[in-house]
Amino acid sequence: MIDYERFARIFGVNLPKHEKAMTQDILLPSLWDDAVAAKLDEPGKLLYRSNLLGSDLRITNFGGGNTSAKVQAKDPLTGADVTVLWVKGSGGDIGSMKLDGFATLYMDKLFQLKAQYKSLDQEDAMVDALGHCIFNLNPRAPSIDTWLHGFVPHIHVDHVHSDAVIAIAASKDQIALTAQIFGDEIGYLPWQRPGIDLGIKLGKMAEENPNMVGLVLGSHGLFTWGATAKESYDQTLRIINKAAVWLDANVKRPAFGGVKNPTLPQAERAATARRLMPLIRGRISKSEMKAGHFTDAPEVLEFVNSNMLEALAPLGTSCPDHFLRTKIKPLIVPADADAATLDALIAGYRADYAAYYDRCKHADSPAMRDPNAVIYLVPGVGMLSFAKDKATARISAEFYVNAINVMRGASGVSEYQGLDTQEAFNIEYWLLEEAKLQRMPKPKSMQGRVAFITGGAGGIGSASAERLLREGCNVVLADIDQPALDEVTAGFAKRYGRDMVRGVLMNVTSEEQVIAAIDHTIGEYGGLDVLVNNAGITSAAAVEDTTLTMWNRTMDILSTGYFLVGREGYRVMKTQALGGSMIFIASKNGVAASPGASAYCTAKAAEIHLARCMALEGAPMGIRVNVVNPDAVLRGSKIWKGEWSQQRAASNKISVDELEDHYRKRSLLQRSVFPEDIAEGVYFFASDLSYKSTGNFLNVDAGNAVSFTR
Ligand SMILES: NC(=O)c1ccc[n+]([C@@H]2O[C@H](COP(=O)([O-])OP(=O)(O)OC[C@H]3O[C@@H](n4cnc5c(N)ncnc54)[C@H](O)[C@@H]3O)[C@@H](O)[C@H]2O)c1
Ligand SMILES: [Zn+2]
Incomplete structure (x- = not known):
């Protein structure tokens, strides 16, 4: 419970006693540690404060907001003392940034530019001119918000996109509410696209009102400041808490007008999401492959099941950061939508988007971008999001959760207002925004695609996974070896990012587990494009010594296992209708008979023939x-660690240590074959490099005449 008396004292306002028990978790706790800060210099304290502020999404969304400090330094050119503005550079995130994420600019030069500025048509040119103000050859590009920090006559400045404050800034009566909640200590400026002009207005307001500790930017966010890093941090938290407490204490109606749709049980929500995701993904990935994300977080369910969903969703989001990530508006999709319904809904959204583009475009606007929705709201179920990669899809969903919080707050105390459509367009198609997109590195060849690899924790499986990850592919590793799976998955998550990889425990011989693992893949990424059938074991015995148990086990894992996994993957690819690629890791032994391994050779031959049959049936669908x-x-292979090596060594009358060299010499090219070599073959078949190949096999064995194709 919140102690209202205490808050009334701290905030200097009279909060109405609240009926509802309010939990402590709407208040942001201070995470500041004096002992840590004491060891830091001024830029270090700025970074510390930034990371603390960015650690809570309620304070600011990922990549949103920026922080600054005006720091004394020696000019490297003249040796003179100068004041340098340290301000978060373009594109970073205050929660995870490092010191190199700050741009540094000479304050006196910023003011020289200010003196030259006369009218709004100079805005974009002024952004280019910022380059002349860079201090110490710092390569970090300054952001568009630089001016807003530079012209505030206080040393430390925070700008955040707090849900609670934007709720006020996105209310119909935002001006009155700002005054009512904060009194004189917080000013207000109406919505304006950030740039030098807004920076000058902000600076002027702060200068003329020395008692102000910050201001609300209409439809956008909060600026706060302080004389020290700690004071600025405390001020930011205090103002956000004040807004959150006020909103909570003054709600006039149930959230989003109360419940309209029941929430489906958890298992049904997940199953519905898995049914819809490949259908949607297939329809929106034709020009650019997209990865998906699903969330049924409580705040999402509250919104999608509410009476106000239909009224609020089309209004779009308010804070520009929110809609740049989530598009102008989401698409509402009924839980029972079938293929025809989805066709109509998605076509309708695209047509709306094209109409918005045509209505708002200027003579020099960049060409229309992908007209598909990013956010899909499913009453009873939750929210799906799709973007060029999984991290972007997840972050877009997080942004929409911020937007939901804003809409809840605003519509609870007033009437929610989205950003004006023309303004939204001007930001979305701003030439500077386009330039930023153009500067982005070219997408990797497998970006947005999803691969499922059996035996992914083993030698060839993990090397193949790494090859695909390097190309931007999302990878699900499926294996029976839990410790190895955990280790390999964690290693990849560290190297390629936690969004890129998942591990799932699965035995290829269990139909139930295979279905569950493929389902898991769809729930995590929205679909499937690449399937690598690779899990395997070896078995060796002369025919007369081959037991039925050995025969069946070998067949179960290799032949039947490849069938089960292949069939489930095939079903998803067919539903998704985006084509797809399956790669079966068979063996030389599937082509050439070898003595002492009849079960293994036969099972591998079955894999190869199964691949051909599936190539035949899959071709009309591009599979x-x-x-x-x-x-x-x-090297790297677990099957070569055990008995198999001893048997092979014994049958060749050499020691286990001599095996590698033995096989190298046996090959036509006299080369050893490594897991990475097999992975190159996998990548070739997984990618569009082999777009026109199916039903083939590729030997990666350093040359062996017995397995030549014929
Ligand atoms: N290494 C070679 O010389 C070689 C030669 C020809 C073919 N192959 C084939 O390559 C594939 C991969 O072999 P590798 O060398 O990487 O071996 P590996 O043992 O390093 O990897 C195989 C992985 O499959 C997993 N696995 C085994 N049984 C499973 C099951 N029932 N369900 C799910 N996962 C299971 C294992 O836990 C292991 O992680 C196998 O199909 C193998 O037959 C390997
Ligand atoms: Zn902002």
């Missing part, structure tokens, strides 16, 4: 199925 045949890949 390609190809085979990579490794041979003697000792």
Whole structure:
């Protein structure tokens, strides 16, 4: 429970006693530690404060907001004392940034530019001119908000997109509410696209009102300041808490007008999401492959099940940061939508988007971008989001949760207002925004695609996973070896990002587990494009010594296992209708008979023939199925760690240590074969490099005449 008396004292306002028990978690706690801060210099304290502020999404959304400090320094050119503005540079995130994320600019030069500025048509040119103010050859590009920090006559300045404050800034009576809640200590400026002009207005207001500790920017966010880093941090938290407490204490109606739709049970929500995701993904990934994300967080369910969903969703989001990530508005999709309904809904959204573009475009606007929705709201179920990669899809969903919080706050005390459509367009298609997009690195060849790899914790499986991850592919590793799976998954998450990889425990011989693992993949990424059938074991015995148990086990894992996984993947690819690629890791032994391994050779031959059958049936849908045949890949392979090595060494009358060299010499090219070599074959077949190949096999074995194709 909140102690209202105490808050009334701290905030200097009379808060009405609140009926509802309010939990402590609407208040942001101070995370500041004097002992840590004491060891830091001024830029270090700025970074510390930034990271603390960015650690809570209620304070600011990912990548949103910026922080600054005006720091004394020696000019490297003249040795003179100068004041340098340290301000978060373009594109960073205050929560995770490092010191190199700050741009540094000479304050006196910023003021020289200010003196030259006369009218709004100079705004964009002034952004280019910022380059002349860079201090110490710092390569970090200054952001558009630089001016807003530079002209505030206080040393430390925070700008955040707090949900509670934007709720006020997105209310119909935002001006009156700001005055009512904060009194004189917080000023107000109406919505204006950030730039030098807004910076000058902000600076003027702060200068003329020395008692002000910050101001609300209409439809946008909060600026606060202080004489020290700590004071600025405390001020920011205090103002946000004040807004949050006030909003909570003054709600006039149930959230979003009360409940309209029941929430489906958890299992049904997940199943519905998994049914819808490949259908939607297939329809919106034709020009650019997209990864998906699903969330049924409580705040999402509250919104999608509410009476006000239909009224609020089309209004779009308010804070520009929110809608740049989530598009102008979301698409509402009924939980039972079938293919025809989705066709109509998605076509309708695209037509609306094109109309918005045509209505708002200027003579020099960049060409229309992807007209598909990013956010899909499903009453009873939750929210789906799709973007060029998983991290972007997840972050877009987080932004929409911020937007939901804003709409809840605003519509609870007033009437929510989205950003004016023309203004929204001007930001979305701003030439500077376009320039930023143009500067982005070219997408990697597998970006937005999803691969499922059986035996992914093993030698060839993990090397193939890494090859695909390097190309921007999302990867799900499926294996029976939990410790190895955990280790490999964690390693990849560290190197390629936590959004890129998942691990799932699965035995390829269990139909139930295979179905569950593919379902898990769809729930995590929205679909499936690449399937690598690779899990395997070896078995060796002369025919007369081959037990039925050995025969069946070998067949179960290799032949039947490849069938089960292949069939489930095929079903998803067919539903998704985006084509797809399957790669079966068979073996030289699937082509060439070898003595002492009849079960293994037969099972591998079955894999190869299964691949051909599936290639035949899959071709009309663009589903390609190809085979990579490794041979003697000792390094990194677990199957070469055990009995198999001893048997092979014994049958060749050499020691285990001599095996690698033995196989190298046996090959035509006299080379050893490594897991990475097999992975190149996998990548070739997974990617569009082999767009016109199906039903093939590729030997990666350093040359072995017995397995030549014929
Ligand atoms: N290494 C070679 O010389 C070689 C040669 C030809 C073919 N192959 C084939 O390559 C594939 C990968 O072999 P590798 O060398 O990387 O071996 P590996 O043992 O390093 O990897 C195989 C992985 O499959 C997993 N696995 C085993 N049984 C499973 C099951 N029932 N369900 C799910 N996962 C299971 C294992 O836990 C392991 O992580 C196998 O199909 C193998 O037959 C390997
Ligand atoms: Zn902002």
